[in-house]
Amino acid sequence: MKRRMLIILVLLICLNAGCWDLREVEDLGYVMAMAIDSGPQGKIRLIAQVPNPRVLGGGQRGGITPGASIAAKPYRNYEGTGSTIFDALREISRESSRRLFFAQNRTLIFSEAMAEKGVGGVLDFLKRSVEIRHGLTMVFVARGDPAKILDIPNPHATVPALRIDDIVRWRGQTSRFAPVPLSRFLETLSLEGQEPYAGVIEAAFNPAAQVREGEKAALEPPLTLRLTGAALFRNDRMVGFLDxxxxxxxxxxxxxxxxxxxxxxxxxxxxxxxxxxxxxxxxxxxxxxxxxxxxxxxxxxxxxxxxxxxxxxxxxxxxxxxxxxxxxxxxxxxxxxxxxxxxxxxxxxxxxxxxxxxxxxxxxxxxxxxxxxxxxxxxxxxxxxxxxxxxxxxxxxxxxxxx
Amino acid sequence: MGEVGPMREEGKISAYQAMVYQVSIVLATAILFVPAITAKHAKQDAWISVIIACFFGSLQVYTAVSLARRFPDASVVQYAPLILGKVPGKVVGFVYLFYFFYVGYFVLQEFSALMCSSYMPRTPPIVFMLVLSLLAVYAAYGGLEVICRMSSIVLTVVLATMVLVVLLIIKDIKIWRFLPALENGLGPILLGAIPPGGWFGETAVLLMLYPFIDNKEKVVKTSFLAILILFIAMEMVVIGAVGLVGPTEAACFLFPTFNMARLIKLEALPILERQDALFMMIWVAGMLIKLTTFFFAGVLGLAQWLNVKDYRPLILPSMAIMMALAVQAWENIAELFAFSGEVFPLTIIFVNFIITIFLLITAGIRHISTRKA
Known part of the structure; x- marks a missing residue:
């Protein structure tokens, strides 16, 4: 009798794992980078970069050339517009086959326009959300269109978000750009005697892409990703850049x-x-x-x-x-x-x-x-x-x- | 008035097991909420608040021990009528036992609040309450000895994990976040000391446990040891949370200790990052022993109050009432937090300190004691 009870109980454990909030890994779209831009009429434009595990795992060198087909790209940039950031997020979900999941997000990019208008409203969402990890997310301000920056091809780290992450990891090589964890950004925002700063990210001309005489065309992408300098804020508004x-x-x-x-x-x-x-x-x-x-x-x-x-x-x-x-x-x-x-x-x-x-x-x-x-x-x-x-x-x- | 004495055999526990009970009854909720609540008033001096609260807690537990020693074979619910007379004594006894249920359903609500806010937002809160309370019911059927032994095991794991989490963030704790000390004078620090002071006072549960303790001569020592363990645990989370994100942010987060576990960052060993799950484990286990200890004390008190020989038939009805109270009590998390910061500490200080000291003084004046000379 006791043994039978035990077997039933063990079986029950298998059935009851996860409750209502069960989420299978296969169903999740891991957002690796998100960019927030201010759209027309006070709306918010959001770009979320989700890697494509099929291409990443298949060992293909996707996305080296800008003209490569979308199927070969190891990531997909979803873009949506909404009145608030959550609204924009849920707009994106109408395109995505997977539930977007933000706990792995390590890069947060504000467009210059957004940063100048003030990021306070957006930060509230990021602070409330339980999926966003404040210690692991690095804050940047983009010079130029963030969608373009997040679509710069590269043969080594084929997903731009991962590339940014790696560059940040090696920041001690120069210390000439200033990525800051979201937790620190929020803390300095709350202090009276200190203002926040953020790293700056831009799409720069790739010097290796020059077409030399006698060559047909460059295989190198024309643009490259660059982390450079810092953006200074006063309260939640960006006031300028440091070189x-x-x-x-x-x-x-x-x-x-x-x-x-x-x-x-x-x-x-x-x-x-x-x-x-x-x-x-x-x-x-x-x-x-x-x-x-x-x-x-x-x-x-x-x-x-x-x-x-x-x-x-x-x-x-x-x-x-x-x-x-x-x-x-x-x-x-x-x-x-x-x-x-x-x-x-x-x-x-x-x-x-x-x-x-x-x-x-x-x-x-x-x-x-x-x-x-x-x-x-x-x-x-x-x-x-x-x-x-x-x-x-x-x-x-x-x-x-x-x- | 019936004769006063221990109820049907509830087993014997040692003074150290009583200490485990005392620590378990405070630990889980305190570690989660103490940084936010103290930092709200005391800002960067929250750690001083905890020291003050610790002294206040020691005073409370000493009062409780002094009272319990006068009546070595009975619990407070049983001897309150001896001290105050039948009707007032029964009223005070009811306040005591209701206090245990009251904190019990508060714990249920807090538990489901964090689980729903951070881990499983879609799961109905009643599920968390039900699972936790069924476990508590099961433990209560086991009796005092079983609860004490279970708590010893769980507490060891919980404390060890807490130390691990704090060790992982220790490199990011910055001393300058605690400066300047005493920026706004003593007032806010004292204000910040009230809630943790109330929590420390929960160790007065000894008033219920005393008749079952084997080696009563050690109780003073072990009670202070319980306070010391709690003090270290609270200081760890307060210093961790404030030293990691600063007092303003620590006060702002609803669950700063949870955030602290999430902020673990080790570039050399990323496998040790993201300790939310570890924290969840401590939290669930800690809340289980917290609920069990409160619930058991409440049911035991109820049985004594009703002069029933065995408390076991009362377990299920009591839990049903507690669940009902928990479900209807707070409409949203803002109410729950306002309550836990402002109302809750005062009510538990009233029970654990004001009533206890009143009983002690009255018993002293009227020379009432059942202790054999």
């Missing part, structure tokens, strides 16, 4: 520089350059109140490896390294100041100077927080960089300097 140098200036202050190259003039010979690869960096903002107003001191410590010297420098001498330390510290300082000037011009405190001030002087902050947007462009920012070259590769001297 790549300025972006790294911002990232230094935010402690987000994970690596990258610093090129600076090499002493000893005019026009020659030296290059450092950044190993690690650490920054701290120290606010002060003086009679002349608020002064922010950004203290940066950086360590790097020397990877290239063009000039005739005997790098085996410690005093030469000291000189290079000083020079590349100055280069870092210049990047930070360029970012600060640009951000002050745009009126967006993406650095969190206001937050640093609040943390150190909570009482004074209460008095000035309302006026912070007006105060921020006028504050004095100082940068102190301590930079160290730790190692220099496998050679002690440039080749032409050998005795």
């Amino acid at each position: 790549e140098t300025e972006t790294r200036g911002l990232l230094w202050v935010l402690n987000e520089v994970k690596g990258g190259q610093i090129v600076f003039p090499c002493p000893g010979q005019e026009g020659k350059k030296a290059t450092i690869e950044i190993l690690r960096a650490n920054a701290k903002i120290e606010p002060e109140i003086t009679e002349d107003g608020i002064i922010m001191t950004v203290k940066i410590r950086e360590e790097g490896n020397l990877v290239e010297v063009e000039g005739p420098l005997d790098t085996s001498k410690p005093e030469v390294i000291k000189e290079l330390d000083r020079l590349h510290a100055a280069a870092i300082g210049n990047e930070v100041m360029a970012a600060v000037y640009k951000a002050q011009e745009l009126g967006s405190d993406a650095f969190g100077f206001g937050e640093a001030f609040r943390r150190k002087f909570p009482r004074e902050w209460k008095k000035i927080k309302r006026d912070w947007p007006e105060i921020f462009p006028g504050i004095e920012v100082r940068v102190q960089v301590v930079a160290h070259i730790r190692r220099m590769g496998m050679t002690g001297k440039p080749p032409f300097l050998a005795p």
Whole structure:
């Protein structure tokens, strides 16, 4: 009797798995990237990129050439328009054979127009939705039509969303673009003394696509995907862009520089350059109140490896390294100041100077927080960089300097 | 007045098993809601609120132990009439046992709220309530010893998983999110300490368990140990949630601990990301022991209040009433949350602290005690 009960119970487990919310993997369309654009008449235009597992798994090189048939494409970009984002989403579902599923989405792109109009309304949906993962979704602003950007072919990572994801993964190679997780974007939006920023994504001319003489046509796609710079926001509205140098200036202050190259003039010979690869960096903002107003001191410590010297420098001498330390510290300082000037011009405190001030002087902050947007462009920012070259590769001297 | 003494054999538990019971009765809901509710008032100082709440909780549990020690062979429902006289005593006894049902149906609602909001939106909430309450009913039939042993196992797993989740996010916790300390003075911190203080006070369930405890001399120690375990668990989730997304965001999310588990990000080991399922496991298991402990205490109290020899016939009718109360109680999640932040803590503090201390003082003045000298 007991055994029979047990068997029945075990069988019941098989029958009752999943309840009402059962969803089979085969029925889901995994959205890998979504782009949000503002459409005509205040509507929202949404693009959702869903990979096509049949083509991806079949090992075909789909989508290399722009003219390839749609069946060979390893992804499909669904596009829909609606009054709200959820409305647009459900419009798309009328085209899709699978239920669109957003938990795997890692890329969120706002068009420039959308970002300028304000993303607050859209963010509410993303915050409410249980499928969107705030920690894994990276926020970008697109320069140009996001639909075009999400349709740029590439032979390696054939789905553009995966390609973006991989490029983000290797962001420490340059630290010249600023992807930000949605969770951080939302947090900075909620802070009084810090404004959000986002990465910038664009479709750039592909230099490898040039038609050379004697060749019929290029097999390379004419455009390539490019992650570049940062977009600064004031509240939920984008106010402008930082270029790549300025972006790294911002990232230094935010402690987000994970690596990258610093090129600076090499002493000893005019026009020659030296290059450092950044190993690690650490920054701290120290606010002060003086009679002349608020002064922010950004203290940066950086360590790097020397990877290239063009000039005739005997790098085996410690005093030469000291000189290079000083020079590349100055280069870092210049990047930070360029970012600060640009951000002050745009009126967006993406650095969190206001937050640093609040943390150190909570009482004074209460008095000035309302006026912070007006105060921020006028504050004095100082940068102190301590930079160290730790190692220099496998050679002690440039080749032409050998005795 | 009938004679006061233990009911039909309910088994004996050790002081440590009582501690497990005390921890189980608080843990599950507290860890899910404490960050949002305390951060709402105390902002980045939520962790200080939890410390204050811990002291308040210790005071409550000490009051409860002091009262229980005067009546080593009976539960509060049984000796309240001895202290206050028949009718007022019965009223107080009913308040106590209703409190257990009251939190019980609140737990049912909270459970279905999270399950429907985040995991299974299409499943009717009644299904979650039914499944959980049937399990609780089954456990209640097993009796006190069974519940204690089940809780020990579940609690070990739950606490270990919680530690794992916190370890996975520890690298993303930023100290500067807790600065500046005491930005708005002590007031908001105290306000933020009230709800967790109420939760800590739920350990006063000892008033029901005391007659069944074997080694009564250890109860003070184990009760404080229970408070300590709860304190560590609450601090972990408060520091985790606030240190990960900042106080404003932590206060904004309905289930910040759930969000915390979702924010695990490890580029080196992506297999450990996306721990929602793990969190769901802790949550369901934790809610089960929470409901069971409350429900059992309630049914036991009801049987004692009615002077019935065995509580078992009361199990199914009680659960039916609890389910009905749970279904009709809150219309939407906004009501549920407003209630759990503002009304709920005060009511449980009233039962666990105000009534208990009132009973203790009255018993002290009237020199009522059944303890053998």
